[in-house]
Amino acid sequence: MTTMADNKENRIPNVPHLRFPEFCGEWVETTLGKISEITKGSGISKDQLSEQGSPCILYGELYTKYKSEIINEVYSRTELEPSSLVKSMANDVIIPCSGETAIDISTARCVPFDNILLGGDLNIIRLRNDDGGFFAYQLNSTRKKDIARVAQGVSVVHLYGENLKQIRVYHPNTEEQKKITRLLSLIDERIATQNKIIEKLESLIKGLVDELMSVLLKGKLYPFSSFYIKAGEGGTPTTSIVEYYTEGTIPFIKIEDLSCKYLTNNKDFITELGMQKSSAWLIPSKSVIYSNGATIGAISINEYPVCTKQGILGIVPNTNINVEYLYLLMSSSYFSKEISRIITEGTMKTAYLKDINHIKCPLPSKAQQKNITNLTSSIEEKLSIELKYLFSLNRQKKYLLRQMFI
Numbered sequence: 001m002t003t004m005a006d007n008k009e010n011r012i013p014n015v016p017h018l019r020f021p022e023f024c025g026e027w028v029e030t031t032l033g034k035i036s037e038i039t040k041g042s043g044i045s046k047d048q049l050s051e052q053g054s055p056c057i058l059y060g061e062l063y064t065k066y067k068s069e070i071i072n073e074v075y076s077r078t079e080l081e082p083s084s085l086v087k088s089m090a091n092d093v094i095i096p097c098s099g100e101t102a103i104d105i106s107t108a109r110c111v112p113f114d115n116i117l118l119g120g121d122l123n124i125i126r127l128r129n130d131d132g133g134f135f136a137y138q139l140n141s142t143r144k145k146d147i148a149r150v151a152q153g154v155s156v157v158h159l160y161g162e163n164l165k166q167i168r169v170y171h172p173n174t175e176e177q178k179k180i181t182r183l184l185s186l187i188d189e190r191i192a193t194q195n196k197i198i199e200k201l202e203s204l205i206k207g208l209v210d211e212l213m214s215v216l217l218k219g220k221l222y223p224f225s226s227f228y229i230k231a232g233e234g235g236t237p238t239t240s241i242v243e244y245y246t247e248g249t250i251p252f253i254k255i256e257d258l259s260c261k262y263l264t265n266n267k268d269f270i271t272e273l274g275m276q277k278s279s280a281w282l283i284p285s286k287s288v289i290y291s292n293g294a295t296i297g298a299i300s301i302n303e304y305p306v307c308t309k310q311g312i313l314g315i316v317p318n319t320n321i322n323v324e325y326l327y328l329l330m331s332s333s334y335f336s337k338e339i340s341r342i343i344t345e346g347t348m349k350t351a352y353l354k355d356i357n358h359i360k361c362p363l364p365s366k367a368q369q370k371n372i373t374n375l376t377s378s379i380e381e382k383l384s385i386e387l388k389y390l391f392s393l394n395r396q397k398k399y400l401l402r403q404m405f406i
Contacts, residue, residue, distance in 0.1 A: 014170060018403040023176045027406055033165025037126045040097065040161065041118035042086045044078055053079035056117035057088075059096040062107045067195075068188035069136040070110050070181075078117060086124070088116040091132040093125040095139065095147075095159065102148035102157050108139040123161050130171055133181035141401035143167055170406040180404055187397050194390045201383040205376050206333070212372055213332045216362035225357035227326060231315040232353065233292070234308030235279030237270055244274030250282070251306040255291055258298035260387060261327065261380065263289060263306070270307060280307040283314030286323050290315060290330060292351045296343065297336060301327055313353060325369035328376065329361055 014026040032038065044056050055074040057066075065075055088094075088111045098121050099105035108125075110132035111118075118124060127135060139147065150163035171177060234253070237244035248269035257266045270280065282305050283289065291298035293311025301323055308314055317323045329335055342355040364372070 014406060016404050016406050018400070020176065020179055023172060023179075025172070027170040027172045029168065029170050031165060032125060032167045032169055035128060035130055035169070035171070036093075037128075038161040038164050039086070039124045039126065041094075041120050041122035041124060042084070043120035044080060044085065044117060048078050048080055049076050050079045051077065053077040054082045054115075054117050055113075056085075056119065057094065057111070057122070058119040059098070059121035062094070062096055062109055062122075063099070063104070066109050068185070068192065069108065069140060070112060070133050070185050070188065072112075074113070074116055080117075082115075082117055085117045088113060088118055088124075089126060090114050091127060092118075093127065093132045093136050093139070094118060095123045095125065095164070097121045097123055097160070098153075098156055098158050099151075100157065102151040103144065105151050105157050105159050106139060106144040106147040108136040110136040123159060123164055125164070129174065131174055131177040131181055133185060134171070134177035135169065137181065137184050137401060138169060138171075138405050139167075142405040143169060184397065184400060184404075187393065187400070191390065191393050191397070194386065194393060198383065198386050198390060201379060201386060205379050205383065206331070208376055208379070209328050209331060210333045212375070213329070213334050213362065216364060217334060219362055219364075221360035222363045223357060224359045224361050227315075227318055227321050227361065227363070229316045229318055231313055232281065233279070233310050233313055234281065234283075236309045237274035237278040237280065241274075241277075244271055244277065245269070247271065248274060250275055251304065252280070253289060253302075253306045253308045253312060255295050255298055255312065258289060258291060258300045258312075261300060261384075263300040263302040263304075266306070275307055279310070281314070282307060284316060287317065288315040288323060288326050288330060289313070292353070292356070294348050296339060296349060296351055299327065299330055311348065311350070320366055321363075322366060322369040322373060324373040325364075328373065335359065335361070 014029060044058060046058065054077060056076050056078045057074060058076065061076065090112050092111045093108055094111060095108045096105055125135070146167055147159065150166065151157045151159045248271040250270050250272065251266050252268040252270045253263070253266055254268060257263060275282065283302060285302055285304050287302055289300045289302050289306065289308060290313045291311060292313050315326070317326050338359045339351050339356070342351055344350050344352060
């Protein structure tokens with residue numbers, strides 16, 4: 001069992017709150033520019049990716065594909081001539097040059113391989129003597145806000161190498177760095193395993209639902225508009241008016257809240273005045289919350305009354321509709337395919353309710369609906385347990401990131 005030395009009262013300056021007991025002495029304060037060379041990758045676009053060729057990493061993949069700080073496997077390839085492109089050296093730390101928000105741009109990853117082609121919108125931090133994994137973890141935790149402060153731009157945020165050079169960092173000897181990296185990477189590996197367990201359970205549920213739907217679709221079908229009492233998108237109160245948000249008590253749902261089947265908590269709230277002065281409306285509990293804009297298809301059942309932003313529908317089921325059945329129906333491959341046919345392209349991809357209303361759907365009796373949902377309930381209970389365990393692993397990692405770095 002790993003034991004830690006406790007420095008919670010900061011009795012020793014420049015030492016983290018938690019530390020392996022065999023190490024002592026203060027960490028060295030410096031800047032990224034003093035301990036590394038910071039350069040950029042070279043242009044590789046999405047349409048230049050292929051099934052074969054040299055392994056490569058694009059900046060956008062740091063947000064979507066590489067969820068842990070250490071990149072253990074490279075997913076993309078390109079047949080571009082590698083001699084004119086920038087290649088990694090094992091231990092490089094990469095961080096995007098651009099992103100949607102200042103806080104999100106601090107997404108550092110360590111590349112433990114030589115000769116990976118690095119795309120053009122990537123900052124490359126090539127450390128001279130230090131451990132890349134250690135600095136990827138540090139940049140993503142205690143340095144995240146520092147990086148956000150030097151990022152520039154509004155609609156698109158940019159992070160320049162010259163600004164990164166000024167970022168203050170702390171580091172112990174490399175032996176301690178590597179031990180911290182090993183501990184955190186073990187947690188990341190367990191998180192990755194847990195995600196695979198969850199993906200398999202979700203795939204099992206999806207396969208079962210699709211099989212059930214294939215049988216039901218042979219019967220009589222009804223327009224989706226007959227499945228609800230009330231439905232509609234929400235709206236965002238004007239963000240510059242503090243009275244719409246300060247001390248708000250009405251849950252305000254965004255896309256990131258729709259990560260589990262049951263919506264049991266959220267982080268944002270608005271006031272009664274904010275709801276009145278916008279198109280937001282109070283959606284009663286045991287409704288379906290469905291994202292119909294941008295990230296289309298995210299879905300949950302709310303366990304308490306909520307409001308939503310625009311691009312997220314609240315759907316209050318009709319009295320002859322079991323909300324669990326409605327959730328399964330709207331999660332099915334059949335419904336997703338029908339949605340894909342009606343999506344309107346524009347500033348934001350949208351599946352408008354007026355078009356969703358025309359989707360033909362199976363409507364078994366309420367007793368049959370209950371039987372159908374019972375078939376998936378045991379797997380869903382197992383899934384719920386695994387999701388809770390994933391949450392605890394992520395919480396443990398966040399705690400260690402706060403406590404083990406300065």
